[in-house]
Amino acid sequence: MxxxxxxxxxxxxxxxxxxxxxxxxxxxxxxxxxxxxxxxxxxxxxxxxxxxxxxxxxxxxxxxxxxxxxxxxxxxxxxxxxxxxxxxxxxxxxxxxxxxxxxxxxxxxxxxxxxxxxxxxxxxxxxxxxxxxxxxxxxxxxxxxxxxxxxxxxxxxxxxxxxxxxxxxxxxxxxxxxxxxxxxVGNRAGERILGGQIRRGHTETMHAAIWLSDLRGFTALSDRLPAETVVDILNLYFDCQVPAIRNHGGEVLKFMGDGLLAVFPIAEADGDIRRVCSQVLEAARESRASVDAMNYPVGEAVERFRFGVALHVGKILYGNIGGGNRLDFTCIGPAVNLAARLEKIAGRLSRTIVASEGFAGICDGGWSDLGEFPIAGFSKAERVYGLADEAPAG
The missing domain is CATH 3.30.450.40 (GAF domain)
Incomplete structure (x- = not known):
């Protein structure tokens, strides 16, 4: 050489x-x-x-x-x-x-x-x-x-x-x-952080479809099962949602116990909002089928699970929020708050997939009007929609 x-x-x-x-x-x-x-x-x-x-x-x-x-x-x-x-x-x-x-x-x-x-x-x-x-x-x-x-x-x-x-x-x-x-923190948030968006208060407004879901009966489940078993169940449960969310253009921002917050960004281009909302609904249907098929053996019994997901669309504030030297890259705003309230209504109605009037009006998914409900913290009631092909879960 x-x-x-x-x-x-x-x-x-x-x-x-x-x-x-x-x-x-x-x-x-x-x-x-x-x-x-x-x-x-x-x-x-x-x-x-x-x-x-x-x-x-x-x-x-x-x-x-x-x-x-x-x-x-x-x-x-x-x-x-x-x-x-x-x-x-x-x-x-x-x-x-x-x-x-x-x-x-x-x-x-x-x-x-x-x-x-x-x-x-x-x-x-x-x-x-x-x-x-x-x-x-x-x-x-x-x-x-x-x-x-x-x-x-x-x-x-x-x-x-x-x-x-x-x-x-x-x-x-x-x-x-x-x-x-x-x-x-997710791909989009990771790109922003690596790109230098690391200071508290660095935020941007995003138009997005919002997904907020949780596992029904999680508190009782956690109380009667060993912690290690609960972790296994949560991992299986989130596996029923995360691939569907990511495959349809969404990004998971946060796991909150059994709760999951995801966003699907919407570009300003004409027609993109309808396409994105259709993708969100398809991800919700896929997740519903996966959770329906999910079971977990506990002793001689087999646990079966149900979940609920609320879908909404609106403007959110997306970026760094926190205190001291501990920051969280997340989203906030009235649209996120409304999605959280809708998810609780889904539980009360024993529905798996519910949507706001704004989301249902954009996405033609065969919706059924479930009525108008007062929303805590909001000045007016919100009309809530469920899928017509979905019977309330008992």
């Missing part, structure tokens, strides 16, 4: 690899620069641990002349025989390199290296990427060169691991920040 070319690659990594931003393209650029510098690479893998409730890590696989294949691994991987009997298990577990020439009999204890042998690979090395916080990421490098990697080539690769580790760490921190904000 040309030492000057290697130095240029290291400098490029230290500078943040700013010529490429997308991680798969970044991996491709790293490998292609190394090949041009004289490193005869065949298959390269970069494996990054991340902080995500469902995803253990990300992987990027490069081969010459092919696009980088990006994938994810879930937490079940750690218990799989394929991982436990792989060189990467040693790298992640002990933070040390694993190197085997493929003709080394010792390499046969790793089934993955049998696969590489079948591809004509002659040499393999897996190297750790050590983050400043102690997290271990990993890389693997193979060649088909007769005789394998030279000592000079291996030392060149080793010398690039510290700058590559810093680049992976910075890139991963950005990704983790985005994932955590998306997980805990």
């Amino acid at each position: 040309n030492p000057q070319d290697l130095r240029k690659i290291a400098d490029w990594l230290i500078d943040g690899a700013r010529s490429v931003v997308d991680p798969p393209l970044m991996v491709a650029e790293i490998c292609e620069r190394l090949v041009r510098a004289g490193l005869p690479l065949w298959r390269v893998g970069i494996f990054v641990r991340t902080l995500h409730p469902d995803i253990l890590g990300l992987n990027f696989i490069w081969k010459p002349g092919e696009e980088v294949v990006a994938g994810t691994a879930d937490f079940d991987l750690l218990d799989s025989p394929r991982f436990q009997h792989s060189p990467l298990a040693i790298v992640f577990g002990e933070a040390r390199e694993v190197r085997h020439r493929i003709d080394d009999p010792e390499s046969r204890r790793f089934p993955f290296l049998d696969e590489m042998r079948a591809e004509g690979v002659t040499d393999y090395i897996a190297l750790p990427l050590l983050s400043t916080d102690g997290t271990v990421h990993a890389t693997s490098w193979t060649t088909k060169e007769p005789g394998g990697f030279s000592d000079e080539q291996l030392n060149g690769l080793r010398s690039l691991m510290p700058p590559l580790a810093r680049l992976v760490e910075v890139t991963n921190h950005r990704r983790k920040a985005s994932i955590l904000l998306d997980t805990y």
Whole structure:
């Protein structure tokens, strides 16, 4: 390998690899620069641990002349025989390199290296990427060169691991920040926070359809079941709603015990309000069907569940609200208050889906007029609508 070319690659990594931003393209650029510098690479893998409730890590696989294949691994991987009997298990577990020439009999204890042998690979090395916080990421490098990697080539690769580790760490921190904000405050709110909207009082007015739901009989349920069981039930219950909300363009802003607050932003474009409200109603119907099908075994009995959701549309104030150094990115306003009151009326009427007059007038869902009701805190009564195809739940 040309030492000057290697130095240029290291400098490029230290500078943040700013010529490429997308991680798969970044991996491709790293490998292609190394090949041009004289490193005869065949298959390269970069494996990054991340902080995500469902995803253990990300992987990027490069081969010459092919696009980088990006994938994810879930937490079940750690218990799989394929991982436990792989060189990467040693790298992640002990933070040390694993190197085997493929003709080394010792390499046969790793089934993955049998696969590489079948591809004509002659040499393999897996190297750790050590983050400043102690997290271990990993890389693997193979060649088909007769005789394998030279000592000079291996030392060149080793010398690039510290700058590559810093680049992976910075890139991963950005990704983790985005994932955590998306997980805990929602995608739109997360984008605003990362974009600098972090000061108390930073708010904006949004036109949106509002969703407010809760689980019927939750207080009694919590009183007679173990806390761990209640948590399991809540998770199952929210799984009946969140995918439907997100798949139809909504964003969950808050879980409040058994309550859920979501918004569906409405653009100013003509016709968008009718489309959005139709999507909200479809999400409500899907959630209703999912909750209807939900059950939970408790001893010899099986719990069955009902929920209610109120739908409204109006202007909300969306942004940072709080006290001291503790802020919440949420929405407030009379429209949100009305949705909360409607949800209580849904419970009194034993209805699953109810809507305000404003929402029902926009969305043609086959509504039935349930009557006019006084609303606490509002100067006038509100007419409430339920779905005509839905009988009150007993």
